Amino acid sequence: MSAWSWIAAAALAAWLWLLLGQGFFWRTDIRLPRRRDPARWPSVAVVVPARDEAGVLRRSLPSLLTQDYPGRAEVFLIDDGSSDGTAELAHRLAAEQGGLPLTVAAPGEPDHGWTGKLWAVRHGMALARERTDAEYLLLTDADIAHEPESLRELVRAATSIDADLVSQMARLRVATCWERLIVPAFVYFFAQLYPFRWVNRAGGRTAAAAGGCVLLRVAAAERAGVPDAIRQAVIDDVALARAVRRTGGRIWLGLAERVDSVRPYRPAGLWRMVSRSAYAQLRYSPVLLVGTVAGLALVYLVPPAATVAGALTGQLTAGVVGGAAWLIMTGSYLPMLRYYRQTPWLAPLLPLIAALYLLMTVDSAVQHHRGRGAAWKGRTYGRPAPGR
Template sequence: MSVIILGLMLLSLTIWLGLLCFWGQFWRTDQQLEVTQTQLESLPVVCAVVPARNEAELIPITLRSLLLQDYPGSFNVFLVDDRSTDRTANFAEGVAYAVGKPQQLHIISGESLPPSWSGKLWSVEQGIKSASKLAPDYFLLTDADIEHDPGNLRRLVAKAVQEDLDLVSVMVRLRCESFWEKLLIPAFVFFFQKLYPFRWVNNPKNPTAAAAGGSILIAREALERIGGIQVIRQALIDDCALAQSVKSIRRVGDWESGIHTNSSFPSTPSSPSSSPTGRIWLGLSTLTRSLRPYDSLATIWDMVARTAYTQLNYSPLLLLGTLVGMPLIYLAPPVCMILGAVWSNWAIALTGLLGWLLMTFAYYPTIRFYKCSVWFALSLPAIAFLYTLMTLDSALRHWQGRGGAWKGRVYPSSDNF
């Protein structure tokens, strides 16, 4: 038995060494938007599209932050009211008048949700269609719960223009105030970075693609090039699907192969500042933040379970691999350390301790980024166990036909709605 346990622990330790040395330095937090130089020789036209469904509580703060961006170029906000019942549109209009920029805000009453569309993407599609009349160089796709730093748009545009990027996205700073948020939210970011190492995402030669839906700047020509939002209309993890569509164009080669012919955009002159390249960038933001509260285990559980099985492509085999792999990688080190100490088997105990220290080392930069106690870094095994249960629950919800629930709607968790 001791030989088997030691073998499993050595395997876990090897995996952690491999992750730390060869997995895109996912554990680092150095890919940050705020380090961008913001000098702009040209000022591209930008239109923000904000899907909003029953967001009256947050919209006075978040919309105000959008309208007060310090971007010196042309900037308009298109808020799509997705059939709200809490007077979201009225609050939004009041905010625009309060900050003296009613002409900058365009409120669109959302149409009924058609088949095979998610509610959010249908709202985004309507917003883009209206905004396209202004022939913007870029669209800023953002959520109604995001409070933007005044310089966020300026930095996004500068990043896109200076590095010739089709898509720039930031993982905004998620709310981390309650105990459950401090315990589980930094880990959400950590696991996301492990799935999509930011350095790999930002490398045009690497096929890994991802984005964070809270703040995405995308070139209009790039969106036309992939066929518009409609090509991902069924995606529940829409941000990563959009990034994958944009980046894959670069690998396919000549875009004139016909991919762009399905675009419903009006024909407008191209802008040199938004010339398509297929290159994308994803990083962290220290200033722009999400106001969405996840102050209980249940709210975080539902947030993860909504799409965790989708992330596994609804594959029972990948689910089984997750249920086996997560305990091996995260639970084995502390369990083996304790068993080794009880059995006085110091080879097992020390190997387990080394594995636990390695995962703590990997998690600590994220904990420090969120200004949480170092003790939360030591809690990663327990956190990973909870996320494993959330993933299992996500699969159970899918099999029961309850997957993808959000904002009062339940979307079928399948490739085709």
Template sequence: MSALTWIAAGSVVVWLWLLLGQGFFWRTDIRLPRAPAAGPGAPVREPGAPVGGPGAPMGGPGAAACGPGAAIGGPGTPADEQPGGWPSVAIVVPARDEAAVLPASLPSLLAQDYPGPAEIFLIDDGSSDGTGKLARELADTHGGLPLTVGSPGEPEPGWTGKLWAVRHGIALAASGHPADFLLLTDADIAHEPDSLRELVRAARAHRLDLVSQMARLRVATGWERLIVPAFVYFFAQLYPFRWVNRRRGRRAAAAGGCVLLRREAAERAGVPEAIRQAVIDDVALARAVKRSGGATWLGLADRVDSVRPYPGLGELWRMVSRSAYAQLRHNPLLLMAAVAGLAVVYLAPPVALCAGALTGRPVLLTAGAAAWALMTVTYVPMLRYYWQTLWLAPLLPLTAFLYLLMTVDSAVRHWRGRGAAWKGRTYARPSAAPGE
């Protein structure tokens, strides 16, 4: 067989593996774990299990003893009625030039229907568009949870701007009575009124140190429809949620837009200081928590949404390319491997199908069609999650080609000294940071 036929056959094998052996990454049923039913005989549900899936007894290092069939908190005790009532929460919102999105996001935090004490700390990270002033005006207009606006000044060497702002927010929150939980959420994230309550309920009921939801990104324009669902699809392929949620597993990840973190777990992991240089800060945070023995959970959101628009290809391109090369550890060999992998897995199937049809080679045509069909089938659940037409599924090779170009562009920007650029700041690779 020709080289293209071998490549197409290899692509079929890879897609069979991705379909069955990569943690069922393509499924979209990993949602916020519900509190277990109260009463004797109620099972404690494994946080990595899909909604509606079979329960499993909790375990792992640091977990309190829990007999078979016992509900968390003891027989007959609902998860939200455990001793001590509802814990306190500090909501930390790093914000840099976010005046355009704050009117759609901040009121949703102010309006949180949370039974315990909660306070918002919005950290204005050197904004030039009046972000801090607007935040105060919105708080005065809408009322709700108390809001404190702080400004940490320019980041010290070796810190990214976002983590510098998060550090300042955590310090502000700790200046009074340190909160039991920290909710780290981006300035473009809108929460339904019960979002915080359900996050805390899940963390307490399943003894989780970190609970993160992948916010549903905005999908309104043609480019957003083509690229945004694939962004989450590719992320889940790299970090299958079922693997991430294994208590003794090594895979760790989080979605930075919505992370509920126990204060004790943050202190134990030494964050944010331990990850101060991280460009992909959410994954670094989850790794630090998991390394320190914490239990983490990541899944798709139903009631947490990003309101940030990416109307054109340029905005989406910058969103992906600013961190793509950092994901590859700024390693040229990993870049070449990623480009080759994308080409074999996503681009070879349609090329093989077309070549087989034009040359009358049935083996080549069949291999290309089979790989393309498997690819399409795995993309359908994500399109349904985003309420998009299924006709976009066969276009995944085109989307993957765009991501390939974005990844290469990310490396080129890094080599030209522009690195991970975001809102006027450019971050070098961590090893280049002063004093490190």
């Protein structure tokens, strides 16, 4: 066997393992579990951190104010230093829409050692404690729109399985060609890194959440010491899930049916969304970065390269083995494309998309070493202090 054949065989072995041994991450049937009405509907405080979100708030905030929830619920929008009139718009929308009570507050610039979002969440949670007897918190981003029954179904799910944290990966927008190419793959790669079935195992070690939609039991938040315990986290949703699980809480994560992101994603915005946290995910380790780049190249780039090389050089084994790995890769991506209602012809392009994500990961490390850290909406966050 040639060198290409051996490398292609390694890629095929990796894909067989991913297909069968990585929690069936490629399946998209993890939705809210079977649910029943609770004997008593618990009170809920909805906390929405918002920084310069006037462009999306008209579609997201009314969906929260008009939630069809049988219990008591109140919305707290925390304006994190916006300069585009986010707070004023929120007041106008509440006056026009009516519905659930809305409080708009501004905590000021975050204290040293806090990310802006978690500083806003901290302020929202404090307000909820002062003004309500909320038993659950719905932490949701300002670009997330909820169907009228979203909160009711989240609470039904949490109470039915006695979960401390229930999170749904919102369906991201896929309207432009760039979004169709990049967005489904983002969720696919997230599920590969944090297989939902592993997250949902009682007592499992894998922990993750999707920050756009998290229903959190107040008692579990207090037990885990959040958000203070995760105040420096750039990947705050995963850090939150880990904190809850570490203190004995039960967590659940799945794909959404009633929760959608209304944020438009342009190429530069999507690039920043990934690159701002990729190196943090690798714990700022050059060794892990090199290993990740090599692993991505083997798994995603070798199969098409071996297929083409085998065809051009007459190396039948390399071409067949590489083609088999590429076929498995393509098939594993089809369920996610169906979930996003996209053409299956995008599936063979997954190696190209993976190459873009590889470049985003490298760029994340480069920006960190240039001192720019995780830059987002005018703020830059460096590496967390040791022990955080």
